[in-house]
Amino acid sequence: MxxxxxxxxxxxxxxxxxxxxxxxxxxxxxxxxxxxxxxxxxxxxxxxxxxxxxxxxxxxxxxxxxxxxxxxxxxxxxxxxxxxxxxxxxxxxxxxxxxxxxxxxxxxxxxxxxxxxxxxxxxxxxxxxxxxxxxxxxxxxxxxxxxxxxIDHDVKHLENLKPTVSLEYGKYVAATCTGCHGMKLVGGPIQGAPPEWPHAQNITKVGLTHYSENSFIQAIRTGKRPDGSEMKFPMPWQSLSKLTDTELKAVWMYLQSI
Structure with missing residues (x-):
């Protein structure tokens, strides 16, 4: 350290x-x-x-x-x-x-x-x-x-990336999910979390079988899953609700590809 x-x-x-x-x-x-x-x-x-x-x-x-x-x-x-x-x-x-x-x-x-x-x-x-x-x-x-x-400290950073509903942009935005859901986004125990915190969900295609694009976006916007249950702490849906429609559609496309 x-x-x-x-x-x-x-x-x-x-x-x-x-x-x-x-x-x-x-x-x-x-x-x-x-x-x-x-x-x-x-x-x-x-x-x-x-x-x-x-x-x-x-x-x-x-x-x-x-x-x-x-x-x-x-x-x-x-x-x-x-x-x-x-x-x-x-x-x-x-x-x-x-x-x-x-x-x-x-x-x-x-x-x-x-x-x-x-x-x-x-x-x-x-x-x-x-x-x-x-x-x-x-x-x-x-x-x-x-x-x-x-982290690769020699990487050359992109100057910009145009927001589009695409796999490339979806992967770019979904990087913010890796801290809790893991680098492969398959969920599990959250790094460094106290034992009482719930495990992160698998958000690859396999873990989102009960979602459509519309219900996925609705869940992020409202904190409620398709079955009506509420997303609980530490799922930061209030923060993620600030994502644009383009970002959320791109994220959905990317998650469905893995």
Whole structure:
């Protein structure tokens, strides 16, 4: 966990129009950033378990205790996509495997939105993996604890990707599901989750036999499955409901292909 990584900076485009900032906000919401960094970006403790550990998201604002003033856009992009922070240090429990494929344009709009938000004075919460968390990491059950180990740091990022109902775009958006549903999206125990959390569902074609495209989109929008049952925590349907129709249709197409 004390490992350092060398990541070359990629130039991140700058955005400041109201439309681009609104898109950055939607990306923040729909990709689940608020689940760890709170709705206002000030960070919060999202796992507090004696065995697993205490894990808190950083304050992403320019307030006291926040990191925004001390990071360039390029450094923030490395943290988001590579799980690597200041001075090359590995970020603990940053799910960068979800975001490693984000385009320069999307990352730029996300960062522009963060820089537009009000400063919040809030010190960084505790980050302290517990004994069980360390053991599970050691045997390879929580690779997300140091996601930087799972990522190709020499990859060349796409500049942009046009939103279309296509397999390519569906795979791009569905990457945000891998943190809970696994890299193959077959579900199972959620990495680092306390034992009382339910397992993630298989969301490949086999696991979605009771869904149609319409009912899948409706479930993400409302948090209710086709049989009327409610999706329970930690399924972040409230965040995913911010996905556009194009994104959800593309995700459905991709999930049906695997």
């Amino acid at each position: 004390g490992k350092t990584f060398t990541v070359n900076e990629t130039r991140i485009p700058k955005f400041n129009s109201p439309q681009d900032l609104l898109e950055g906000k939607r990306l923040y919401q729909s990709r689940g950033c608020g689940d760890c960094h709170d709705v206002d970006g000030s960070g919060k403790t999202f796992i507090n378990d004696p065995a697993i550990g205490t894990i808190s998201g950083a304050n992403l604002t320019a307030g006291i205790g926040g990191i925004l003033k001390d990071r360039s856009d390029e450094e923030l992009a490395i943290a988001i996509r590579h799980g690597v922070g200041k001075n090359g240090r590995a970020l603990i429990f940053m799910p960068s495997t979800d975001f490693q494929g984000m385009t320069n344009e999307d990352v730029g709009k996300l960062i522009a939105y963060l820089r537009s938000t009000p400063a919040v004075n809030k010190e960084q919460g505790e980050i302290k993996p517990g004994p069980l968390g360390r053991f599970l990491y050691l045997i390879g059950e929580i690779p997300i604890l140091v996601s930087a180990e799972q």
